[in-house]
Amino acid sequence: MNYSRQREIVLQTLKNNVVHPTAEDLYSMISSEYPEVSKATLYRNLGQLSDAGIIKKIEGLDIPAHFDHNTHLHYHFICEKCGKIFDVSSNVAESVVRKTEFETGFKVTSHEIVFKGLCKDCKE
Ligand SMILES: [Zn+2]
Numbered sequence: 461m462n463y464s465r466q467r468e469i470v471l472q473t474l475k476n477n478v479v480h481p482t483a484e485d486l487y488s489m490i491s492s493e494y495p496e497v498s499k500a501t502l503y504r505n506l507g508q509l510s511d512a513g514i515i516k517k518i519e520g521l522d523i524p525a526h527f528d529h530n531t532h533l534h535y536h537f538i539c540e541k542c543g544k545i546f547d548v549s550s551n552v553a554e555s556v557v558r559k560t561e562f563e564t565g566f567k568v569t570s571h572e573i574v575f576k577g578l579c580k581d582c583k584e
């Protein structure tokens with residue numbers, strides 16, 4: 461299997477997954493269908509895809525890095541019970557950059573907002 465084919469499999473598996481899988485999650489999904497894709501190949505592809513801005517790596521959450529194919533501005537909600545990560549529209553904090561720049565005088569180049577709590581299923 462050639463390199464671009466492996467990369468395509470990694471990207472497609474990520475796109476078909478709305479729950480922001482970790483590299484380990486992706487590996488178990490991919491290896492069941494394509495046993496010839498090694499873990500090293502997967503990690504290398506994930507690194508290259510996120511460096512290129514094609515996918516987004518969600519880090520700094522006391523948990524293994526999760527991957528996101530949606531690189532448009534949006535926030536994340538982490539369920540503290542089941543550990544799933546959901547997308548939250550950036551509309552919820554529309555003026556956060558403008559307000560922060562106004563309050564501090566800093567220039568904001570990027571920002572991330574992570575909400576934590578219980579998802580709909582776990583709330584019940
Ligand atoms: Zn949950």
Ligand SMILES: [Zn+2]
Pocket residue numbers: 480528530534535536546547
């Ligand atoms: Zn996301």
